[in-house]
Amino acid sequence: MQTIRHSASHILAQAVLELFPEAKLGIGPAVEDGFYYDFDLGKETFAESDLLKIEKKMKQIISQSQKFEKYEVETDKAIKYIKSKKQPYKLELAEDLKKEGEKTLSFYRLVMPDGKNKFVDLCAGPHVTLSKEVGAVKLLRLAGAYWKGSEKNKMLQRIYGTAFATEKELAEYLAKLEEAKKRDHRIIGADQQLFFFDDIIGKGLPMWLPKGTIIRNEVEKYALEMEEKAGYVRVVTPHMAREELYIKSGHLPYYKDSMYPGMKIDDGTYYLKAMNCPHHHTIYNHNPHSYRELPLRIAEYGTVYRNELSGTLAGLLRVRSIAQNDAHIYCRRDQIKQEFKNVMDLMLAEFKTFGLRDYSFRLSKWDPQHTEKYINEPKNWAYSEQVIREVLAESDVPFVEADDEAAFYGPKVDIQIKNVIGREETMSTIQLDFAAKGKFDLCYTDENGKHNNDVFVIHRAPLSSHERFMAILIEHYAGAFPLWLSPQQVQVIPVGQDFLAAAKAFAEELSAVGIRAWFDDLNETVGYKIRKGEKQKVPYMIVIGEKEAKGGDLQVRVRGQKDIENMKKTDFIKKVAKEIAERE
């Protein structure tokens, strides 16, 4: 696939040069899901309509069954050749290669069946043999891109496209892309008024609107209930701490670039927290502990701050202020397996509630050959990797093992969720930590009354952060949230102004039993209100006319269902309340 796409990028360059002979070429690699090529058109710019023309030309080249031929040229001769072709960016690349000591440079040319040379590019390959092997191609969009990715250089025009071996595969991919666009959490977030970003507030700092806040709070309430049942206690810790804490934890200086700059005030320099762990360790250490008190499970939807570059931020998936579904479990060595199992059970139960089924687990282990990268406690590594493996096997989940990918402080399990277009998002993580006990002198008094420093910490965030999880949920549900998460659970629509009062009374009846009813007295037609509700993906709609106002049965419109259901009012309220309570 990479070869097909890289070949397609050469075909794109040839097509552009045929249509825009003055174009200067940048680079044109294959990337995830497709390829691109960068061009400098001088003062001209590509129009969207040019993409169609270029694509047509590419299809022509493909149908001509041009041959990809590789050949090597002595470096100085190659540079002379590129100069003659007036391609300054390629020239710069060739000169870079010369500086690196390359004696010869490799080129690919595209040649017609009759031997006519159509296009030459400095390239290491590999490529397909014949252009017609690029079975299907599609140009997708235009973007700006700095030469060599540096804002000090000129901005070139980048054409993105994708290619597949067959038209069928391309059609499937485009359908998925279309579906992904419909599910884009930024678009649904704006349509349903869930959250927004504002430049004067700052990039990467979501502002949660009332409807988004309801969903966020429902998720949090659910997580709290689950954690309470699982024996967690809750704490609240400040969003900052003195420099000294982060020196102790090791975040400073190693993690400094990801943290916000320190704030110097009268009694020291304070940092916004990038992690909740040092605060939770401080809570653990506030009191002495007996072996009977372990495991101690300290939970907090703690907000942490990451100094991400503004250019890397992406909707809710990458933000600067992150409310983590965080907890730290302090346990003895003999409790690791059971605690890992408990976390797995909690996580799988939560995934089930949200209908997240397409997940995979990855156990990242250390490498005993590279002890310099890891805390050097071979017995703990061997023991904990083994018990975690057992937990994964016993939990009957798909998992792979990866050597030499653990954290410095212990093995970890990452959970990936596959979204509707098949892209994997890292969702949750469970990490075992045997470095914290040393750094924070975590300890307890054991059965024999002796001081024991063998405290293991499990870091876990089954529901990721509010920000990332909301993005995943919005796209997962395509905005059609299950009833219990829906900000507006039942829309009540009066048939004209005569039934305003009856509709309002019914909405209030629903509110009184904790059902979020949406009623407005705007003077709009029933049809218009229904369309508004459908756009907001409201789970239930009830139209209140004369019959309903007089106490007759309700006609219930169920989201995603064609037939209208006939129901007694009391039955409807009972049904909705039950569905909410059971988080169906």
Next chain:
Amino acid sequence: MQTIRHSASHILAQAVLELFPEAKLGIGPAVEDGFYYDFDLGKETFAESDLLKIEKKMKQIISQSQKFEKYEVETDKAIKYIKSKKQPYKLELAEDLKKEGEKTLSFYRLVMPDGKNKFVDLCAGPHVTLSKEVGAVKLLRLAGAYWKGSEKNKMLQRIYGTAFATEKELAEYLAKLEEAKKRDHRIIGADQQLFFFDDIIGKGLPMWLPKGTIIRNEVEKYALEMEEKAGYVRVVTPHMAREELYIKSGHLPYYKDSMYPGMKIDDGTYYLKAMNCPHHHTIYNHNPHSYRELPLRIAEYGTVYRNELSGTLAGLLRVRSIAQNDAHIYCRRDQIKQEFKNVMDLMLAEFKTFGLRDYSFRLSKWDPQHTEKYINEPKNWAYSEQVIREVLAESDVPFVEADDEAAFYGPKVDIQIKNVIGREETMSTIQLDFAAKGKFDLCYTDENGKHNNDVFVIHRAPLSSHERFMAILIEHYAGAFPLWLSPQQVQVIPVGQDFLAAAKAFAEELSAVGIRAWFDDLNETVGYKIRKGEKQKVPYMIVIGEKEAKGGDLQVRVRGQKDIENMKKTDFIKKVAKEIAERE
């Protein structure tokens, strides 16, 4: 009272000089609740036991009925006199006065009835006529204090005391002080493990332990319920924003000293928020509004950050990170009165729930003579002050009016709560703001479809911040929280190891219906466990022995009640659940 206390400070200085002739005198003013005097004893320090000796000497001086006599001395002559007395601090004060251009300096001497001069102090007075008018005196504690309050100077020894006209008043004051000490939120907070401060985390940043978190969350849940009923919507906003927001709001540069230093990152300088209002205004402005949508009540337990000097921090009453019970109400001019009334009703209902009865209201108004200090909208001032006055009168609460004490942007109502020792704490505030509409261009479309910029904002925080309110609540209840707030609602105590299982089962039965049961399997006597529970002020205790394990009636120990109540298990559970639900 001030005169009595200032006179007592002179008597203290005389007593110290009689017992410690080498003592050098600093200053000795009357302060709130008493007086102090600063001394330099060279290398010696006062012991706690010295306070008793000094107090005895003071009582002797008082009983001698010494006379306070004032006299003036020409400045240079006065300086010469002080030099001869070898009092370097007094000399410095006299020389300061000379520099300020004083021609003569005033002194007070204490003279025995036989005319013998006992003590002379540089002092402007006034004083009582005879020492015996200081009817009752008590030395309270020792502290260190820098000369002239500057850490560049020497640290002197400060003796604090108090004085009253009669022994009865003193006894009452000391009893209140004793009561206040018992109720001190810092002491109860540590005893009951509610919160703590940690030097490595930083000053003024409370760490909420599990039990404190429960109370905090119960308060928040209650506030949320009340606000939901009152038609508020909730939002979540980030804890920081770009510099530009605070320039727009006017916090920068005027409020800069109270804010944490800016954090410069790749796309600008970010500040921790010192107020939630600019964020809420930005939410208001995210969508256009119709007159029908007003009032819009936007609520958030928003956390704000104040850069308080480390020396001014005081337990939870003055912190650096503050979770405010915040909301902003956006309304039309004709809605101000009703919205103010709604806020008053909400606040009074909340006070009632918490049993806070000793409050007073203060309406701060502008001064039309000082328009430079206020937004210059005389009609809005007159109108809004009048409607707020009407609301206060109709709410039937005690209130005073204060001219020239409003905020720049509008009139405000402050609510003071009197604590058990009679000290007033500012609790809540309701502020009307007619400057925000200009700064943030707040507007709506009126009945005629026209753009209207007349949006009034009410800032309100009935329950103050979590930090301040928890301090007030702890002291108000002296740690004996009502059932619904108690972190441990029912303590279940097994009669020895034989009934561990039955006790545990009962505790789980309580937990299952949402009652916070406290059960531990520590091998302690019933008596010891009861004492532990009493210290933690647990509302109910149940001992589980043979009879109870077999399903017999429960013997219920009620906090603060001598008699043990006999109750069926189901009745007990029903009673407790009802009390919790009704927040009795």
